[in-house]
Amino acid sequence: MSAPSDLALVPFISVEDMMRLVHKLGLRDMLAHLADAIEADFLRWESFDKTPRVASHSTDGVIELMPTSDGAQYAFKYVNGHPANLARGFQTVAAFGGLSRVDNGYPVLLSEMTLLTAMRTAATSAMAARALAPKNSKVMGMIGNGAQCEFQALAMAEVVGIEQVRLWDIDARATEKAMRNLSETSLEVIACKSAEEAIAGAQILTTCTADKQFATILSDNMVGAGVHLNAIGGDCPGKTELHRDVLYRSDIFVEFPPQTRIEGEIQQLEPDYPVTELWQVLAQQASGRTHTDQITLFDSVGFAIEDFSALKFVRSAALQQGTYSMLDLVADPDDPRDLFGMLGRAKFPRLLNTPI
Amino acid sequence: MSAPSDLALVPFISVEDMMRLVHKLGLRDMLAHLADAIEADFLRWESFDKTPRVASHSTDGVIELMPTSDGAQYAFKYVNGHPANLARGFQTVAAFGGLSRVDNGYPVLLSEMTLLTAMRTAATSAMAARALAPKNSKVMGMIGNGAQCEFQALAMAEVVGIEQVRLWDIDARATEKAMRNLSETSLEVIACKSAEEAIAGAQILTTCTADKQFATILSDNMVGAGVHLNAIGGDCPGKTELHRDVLYRSDIFVEFPPQTRIEGEIQQLEPDYPVTELWQVLAQQASGRTHTDQITLFDSVGFAIEDFSALKFVRSAALQQGTYSMLDLVADPDDPRDLFGMLGRAKFPRLLNTPI
Numbered sequence: 001m002s003a004p005s006d007l008a009l010v011p012f013i014s015v016e017d018m019m020r021l022v023h024k025l026g027l028r029d030m031l032a033h034l035a036d037a038i039e040a041d042f043l044r045w046e047s048f049d050k051t052p053r054v055a056s057h058s059t060d061g062v063i064e065l066m067p068t069s070d071g072a073q074y075a076f077k078y079v080n081g082h083p084a085n086l087a088r089g090f091q092t093v094a095a096f097g098g099l100s101r102v103d104n105g106y107p108v109l110l111s112e113m114t115l116l117t118a119m120r121t122a123a124t125s126a127m128a129a130r131a132l133a134p135k136n137s138k139v140m141g142m143i144g145n146g147a148q149c150e151f152q153a154l155a156m157a158e159v160v161g162i163e164q165v166r167l168w169d170i171d172a173r174a175t176e177k178a179m180r181n182l183s184e185t186s187l188e189v190i191a192c193k194s195a196e197e198a199i200a201g202a203q204i205l206t207t208c209t210a211d212k213q214f215a216t217i218l219s220d221n222m223v224g225a226g227v228h229l230n231a232i233g234g235d236c237p238g239k240t241e242l243h244r245d246v247l248y249r250s251d252i253f254v255e256f257p258p259q260t261r262i263e264g265e266i267q268q269l270e271p272d273y274p275v276t277e278l279w280q281v282l283a284q285q286a287s288g289r290t291h292t293d294q295i296t297l298f299d300s301v302g303f304a305i306e307d308f309s310a311l312k313f314v315r316s317a318a319l320q321q322g323t324y325s326m327l328d329l330v331a332d333p334d335d336p337r338d339l340f341g342m343l344g345r346a347k348f349p350r351l352l353n354t355p356i
Numbered sequence: 357m358s359a360p361s362d363l364a365l366v367p368f369i370s371v372e373d374m375m376r377l378v379h380k381l382g383l384r385d386m387l388a389h390l391a392d393a394i395e396a397d398f399l400r401w402e403s404f405d406k407t408p409r410v411a412s413h414s415t416d417g418v419i420e421l422m423p424t425s426d427g428a429q430y431a432f433k434y435v436n437g438h439p440a441n442l443a444r445g446f447q448t449v450a451a452f453g454g455l456s457r458v459d460n461g462y463p464v465l466l467s468e469m470t471l472l473t474a475m476r477t478a479a480t481s482a483m484a485a486r487a488l489a490p491k492n493s494k495v496m497g498m499i500g501n502g503a504q505c506e507f508q509a510l511a512m513a514e515v516v517g518i519e520q521v522r523l524w525d526i527d528a529r530a531t532e533k534a535m536r537n538l539s540e541t542s543l544e545v546i547a548c549k550s551a552e553e554a555i556a557g558a559q560i561l562t563t564c565t566a567d568k569q570f571a572t573i574l575s576d577n578m579v580g581a582g583v584h585l586n587a588i589g590g591d592c593p594g595k596t597e598l599h600r601d602v603l604y605r606s607d608i609f610v611e612f613p614p615q616t617r618i619e620g621e622i623q624q625l626e627p628d629y630p631v632t633e634l635w636q637v638l639a640q641q642a643s644g645r646t647h648t649d650q651i652t653l654f655d656s657v658g659f660a661i662e663d664f665s666a667l668k669f670v671r672s673a674a675l676q677q678g679t680y681s682m683l684d685l686v687a688d689p690d691d692p693r694d695l696f697g698m699l700g701r702a703k704f705p706r707l708l709n710t711p712i
Contacts, residue, residue: 007446008371014684015364019699027699054410056425058458063430065421069412074419076434078454080461090363090460091692096685098434102414104446105436114687118695150696174693181696327683328370330450331470336442337530339474340506340537343375343383 008332010098011324013111013314021314021323022115031155033317034123035130037309042127045279047071048305052259055236060084062236066097068304074100075308077113081236083210092147092210093117099311109315110327113307120310121302122151124255125230126159128298129204131281132253132288133228137203138163143195143217144209144233145169145178152206152232153178157187160204164188168198170209196222206230207241220245225293232300234265242297244268250297253278253288255306264299275299364688366454367680369467369670377670377679378471387511389673390479391486393665398483401635403427404661408615411592416440418592422453424660430456431664433469437592439566448503448566449473455667465671466683469663476666477658478507480611481586482515484654485560487637488609488644489584493559494519499551499573500564500589501525501534508562508588509534513543516560520544524554526565552578562586563597576601581649588656590621598653600624606653609634609644611662620655631655 013021022030041048053066061082068075077097085092095113100106129137140162142149149167156162165187169175175191182189192198195217199205205227207217223229223246234240242265252275254260261271278298280286289296318324333342369377378386397404409422417438424431433453441448451469456462485493496518498505505523512518521543525531531547538545548554551573555561561583563573579585579602590596598621608631610616617627634654636642645652674680689698 012683015687016684018687022699049412051410054407054421054423056405056423056430056458058425058427060459061461063423063425063456063458063461065410065423065432067410067412067419067421069414069419071414074412076421078432078456078463080456082459082461085460086692088460089692090462091687091689091695094462094686096463096466100419100434100436102412102419103416103438104441104444105417105419105438106446106450107434107452110452112685112687115695115699146693147695177691177694177697181694181700184700327368328372329452329468331371331374331447331468333447335533336445336447337502338533338537339447339471339503341533343378343471344537344540 007106008328008330009326010107010329011109011315011319012327013318013324015112015115017318017323018112018115021318021321024321024323025317028154028158031119031123031126032158034120034310034313035127035155035159037313038120038124038306039127039282041305041309042279042282050256052262053304066304066307068308069102072102073312074102075304075311077304077307079113079117086210097307097311099315106330109311110329111311111314116310116314118148118151120306121148121232122155124306125152125206125232125298125300126155128253128278128300129156129160129228129230132296132298133160134203134226134292137161137228139166139202140204140206141166141199141202142206142208143168143198144207145174146208146210148208148232149178150181152208153182153187154185156204162204164190166190166192166198166202168192168195202227204228204230207233209233209241213238215241216243217241218246219243223295225295227295229295229297230300231265231297236263237267240265240268247297250295252276252297252299253281254299255301255303259303260299260301263301266299363462364684364686365682366463366685367465367671367675368683369674369680371468371471373674373679374468374471377674377677380677380679381673384510384514387475387479387482388514390476390666390669391483391511391515393669394476394480394662395483395638397661397665398635398638406612408618409660422660422663424664425458428458429668430458431660431667433660433663435469435473442566453663453667455671462686465667466685467667467670472666472670474504474507476662477504477588478511480662481508481562481588481654481656482511484609484634484656485512485516485584485586488652488654489516490559490582490648493517493584495522495558496560496562497522497555497558498562498564499524499554501530502564502566504564504588505534506537508564509538509543510541512560518560520546522546522548522554522558524548524551558583560584560586563589565589565597569594571597572599573597574602575599579651581651583651585651585653586656587621587653592619593623596621596624603653606651607632608653608655609637610655611657611659615659616655616657619657622655
């Protein structure tokens, strides 16, 4: 068989390629680049075709497809969410996805997105905190020390200037793991014995737990005036982390309201409860933090535009750094109408020598 | 870096792998297997999670995601439809997709689906014709001789017993291409000078054109009593092939009504115009062909369950025949919570030796 044509081959970023890319760029720089790329796309929010993700729920978890397009490029992500995976030795979240050209529909990138989702989620949190958290925030409390934890800590350090991270998890081994991983960084990291201890003195509170049930990671009396809440873990129906009284005391900022009202913390509130779209704050069309006592809440569920931005960034970076391979993904006959002839002309004996 | 673990690696069927698989199984056998696999899944229609595909329309075409699940496995397909691609040297339809486990959300197959979609579409047409066409149908007229043409002809030959295929296309080069490709098969193939000539004496009329506009490939006076219409080309809003008077004279069979009413020939009819779901005919819960004068119409737009069946079949066949490779697609840290540690322990100097 002759080699596939250029049209047939699609750049592919494997898990190993993604790790090589992170090492080449440096993780902190990569997180900062991602935050800037996502912010740039949030600033042109209205140019995107937006739809709530398409979810297939089962007793064990959820599998979702997240598409979006800016009219020139189209992105989609496949991602699962299976809280019970952890106990079975699997990732809670695994993902992959790609980019394609809108004008001809051909894919131009396929990529692992388990690592990329962890990085873009942290970059989005940091981008939101840069806009909403108190000026000169230096301390972050982090409740839930799972797979997202270190990425959140480093993104907040690089993008917001956080210097101290206070960790707590219901499972002490998760905290130990995060302490170990963050020990080589410039961050001051403190393992705490309770949620209350973790949030003491913090300007930013990040909740990042994975239980699929209405949980109360932060109750009302734990949240003081003036903090920024970065709520990551509540991201599907029935999965929340904050007591609803916390929500009523906060000004709430979201990605895409039709999706957040189904999946975010605000699923606990009335369907028309007022929230602000984060992109409007960035574009200076809406107010963010207006006074020091204000509690700001970024009710983050993850939105397709963040994946779009991340895929565009890593495609460009991977092509530059050589951290990709070419995948024989698209059938490309000499004559587009002659898909069958492509099969027939392939140099395999069976199709040519036996009656078809 | 150490080799990825088993969990990280996902079987991948490239375009070359798919061609090798077709050659190993034989195309006619493969089409027959696909028809049987699809029929078996149509018979358990109610066990599937069904949703209309998610379409992103642009001036040039459409990009769609097609998910479905039977509770044990989940399938999705990425597919575009760009009629103008033909003139630019690209495929009108290019596709890829995969299968995953519902219990943990991990992918278990990624596959090219441009060739596979062509085969499953033909297999679905043949499966429907086996149920609906006149007994002992021997002649098929085929209007539109593009990429689907030869697959339709061979599937109808293998599954229904068609012996003569009468070809017509507005572009004579398309007909010449199909004549050439089908010349080595056992089919009697006749190039016709008009649509009228192509349908003369045919029990099955297949329309398979690609214009994105309300076209009239078959007008009312062209369709005689007793035939089976296999309408393939009308598959998105604004893209139809049959005059609506033909529809009113036919008994109409569809895949998934909520999708077909948007995309199929029946978009020309009232939203509540009665149609029969094909699966119900197969499961003997509804009547198919009941008398010889009846015109049956399979208004096919392509549905996710057909891709599900096709992906399951090719996964099993490819693993058996060795026509696949393993793709490093899923990040798999030793501890699922330790995605960051996986990055850190990778044997690359930058992350370990410089401050992160």
